[in-house]
């Protein structure tokens with residue numbers, strides 16, 4: 355019975371005699387090296403700590419969040435310093451990534467077909483490079499909001515810049531700071547949702563690599579460029 359089953363499975367119906375599996379190893383592509391991944395996770399850690407400590411000052415009902423940072427006084431002291439680390443860390447990411455996040459013609463075409471993206475009809479979309487328009491908009495929104503947070507944050511950092519601007523200007527800065535933080539919250543939410551929703555993406559920031567299939571589906575121009583660069587190289591070689 356078993357032998358008969360194996361026999362039918364071995365019969366060629368859909369393939370030619372020379373067709374065979376050559377390699378069982380999937381094609382893997384390096385998307386983020388260790389330095390960039392550390393840079394990303396430090397930025398993410400700072401952003402979460404800032405949102406949590408910032409929300410603690412947002413409304414009295416959220417003041418309990420200060421317990422995470424050792425109490426009210428300590429939270430107030432540490433919040434701007436975490437901001438300083440975030441700015442330096444994000445600047446590191448910005449310098450590595452801004453060029454590849456510039457908008458290109460195909461991004462607009464891709465954006466117009468957002469319905470196909472949601473329905474998973476990738477075949478209808480134009481090929482894009484390392485980032486699609488959604489990722490690019492997130493990148494620029496984060497950059498602008500973080501810039502706004504730093505500028506307004508310095509204006510209201512009483513401990514070191516108390517006389518920098520007048521009290522009425524400080525009041526406006528406080529509101530702008532809170533609105534920018536709220537904006538950041540929603541942009542980060544969208545970013546994390548997209549990273550989870552697009553299967554196979556998270557590993558880009560954990561292991562650093564993505565599969566060839568993922569790249570073919572989502573970032574074909576990027577894949578083609580890497581493949582062209584790879585011609586004549588030994589796998590994994592320099």
Ligand code: HEM
Pocket residue numbers: 385394397398399401402447451455485489490492493496542545546549555556557558559
């Ligand atoms: C739990 C939180 C987070 C997760 C799971 C996450 C996950 C990821 C993943 C998987 C990628 C790679 C996407 C790709 O290359 O296609 C990525 C890229 C990136 N992430 Fe995050 N991230 C998080 C938080 C943050 C935060 C808080 C920030 C900034 C404040 C941030 C900024 C970025 C940037 C700038 C990129 C590069 C993509 C681009 O330039 O558009 N991430 N993230």
